[in-house]
Amino acid sequence: MGAFLDKPKTEKYNAHGEGNGLRYGLSSMQGWRVEMEDAHTAMPGLPAQGMADWSFFAVYDGHAGSRVAHYCSKHLLEHIFAAGWGSEPAGAHRDSEAVSPARPSVEAVKSRIRTGFLHIDEHMRGFSDLRGGADRSGSTAVGVLLSPEHLFFINCGDSRAVLYRDAHVCFSTLDHKPCNPREKERIQNAGGSVMIQRVNGSLAVSRALGDFDYKCVDGKGQTEQLVSPEPEVFEMVRSPEQDQFVVLACDGIWDVMSNEELCEFVRSRLEVSHDLERVCSELVDTCLHKGSRDNMSVVLVCFPNAPEISEEAVRKDAELNKHLESRVEEMLSGSGEEGIPDLVTVMRNLSADNIPNLPPGGGLASKRSVIEAVYQHLNPQREEDGNGADLEDHW
Structure with missing residues (x-):
């Protein structure tokens, strides 16, 4: 369940950047934990051919070590794009406009994201030091993939993404907790149990990458194990006149702030500073002082219509x-x-x-x-x- 230091490590990693009409800032802090296990990805412009006007941001909350989180932060997109966009899923609706590698359909994107998660998870299972070795780490993953027309919110675990649109919280991903009825049913079908709100009384999330000790039930498929690597993907059409910002954060942030509290705090700070690093850093400090005992990481992505200095x-x-x-x-x-x-x-x-x-x-x-x-x-x-x-x- 994690060990704690006598006093928190408050040094932060901060960064910022811009591209594709977006500005981003990020901040992470080890806090009270004995190890920093979080990682992140920030790419305002993708290196894949024809994808320069797409962007990707994510936060990975590692547990039992940082190996899986760090590997995913560097390689998850490779697995999502590894086989291109492929063919349309059975029964998928094709837009009237032509579908091309640079302009795939919504269903094709969602399918490739899901497949990419399953591929990277199976790939990491092959690492000798992750298969029965000393490293038994796992990681949640929450991200947003932005095309010129759509927002694809991606979640696997209990990190969370929120969209602030038209001055209110418009969307939030759903945490994957063992007590959720659908998650609990899968865990029990795989021969496990939910005790003290944890998988087999130990793991606090029901979906994650890695965690292979919970993915070895014979006769069950990759997404039917005690812990599933399958993400939920939510698509929303972008609204340039109303979209203001997206926040991605690990549960060390959400433990002490609700969706509305966090977004109102960010809005208020954007009205006094253009510096997104500073806004994220202040958010992390505030969560520490509000009592968070976990690692803390946050990525703030601002659209052109974000709150301005007042x-x-x-x-x-x-x-x-x-x-x-x-x-x-x-x-x-x-x-x-x-x-x-x-x-x-x-x-x-x-x-x-x-x-x-x-x-x-x-x-x-x-x-x-x-x-x-x-x-x-x-x-x-x-x-x-x-x-x-x-x-x-x-x-």
Whole structure:
């Protein structure tokens, strides 16, 4: 179920880029886990012939090691495109427009994505160190493949993708948990059980790549095992006038934020900064301070119609920061005989205040870096509680 560090590792990997009319940012942090097992893919423009105007983004949440997650981040697209788009699936509806390798039908794309997942899973089974060896890792995968006309959301496991369209959460992928009736039925049909909401009391996801210890039931096909590598693929027609952004994130993010909270937080941050790395980094920090104990990774993909910087939002954010700085200074300067309060006490006192204009979805936790900075500036000799367990438990 994972082991934890005495204090979180808060160094982040951040990146950004653009292409095909999209901008993206990403951030990942090891956090409280003893190992960083997440990986990601960000490709605004695909290298396959005729696919330069397609893009692909994904997050992989590894468990029991990072090998599967990292391999998939580098090679999943190769397996999806390995045999081209092939023929139309039986009974598929052909659009009236011509279907070509660069403009395949919706059903052809969905079929190739599914086939690519099954192929890469079977391919990794052949690795000697993944078959009965020391590495028994697995990974969820959540992604979005963007053609000029469509969004293909891909999910295998409990990482999640959301689409923010026309100022609200328009779509979310469905988590694959062992307690879901359809997942539970497959697990039981394969001779397994669901205990403490886990496959055989151990694995918390019912679909994943890798995890071959759960894929060795004789007489059952690849998608009928205790854990299935089959993704669900959802297609949506792009809406250029309404599509604003897509967020892909592992469960370390979703553990402490709902779909609506996360999207409202991102929207509010986009109104004060064009820097998508900064927005993602602030989201990861906020989730840490809200109590996430897992690795955290997020990819933010912004469409041309994404929220723009608002002068009013920038002003309110600056006023909020100034107010928080003033309140911390007030608490430290007025400490008197009781001595200087620790950071836990400062945060507790601030949480009792009725502070206006806190970022939606993030609240006071999203401003902890501001509070910490002024606290340590005014009281440099006191650095305990910086990321300690006591403060995290408080939140």
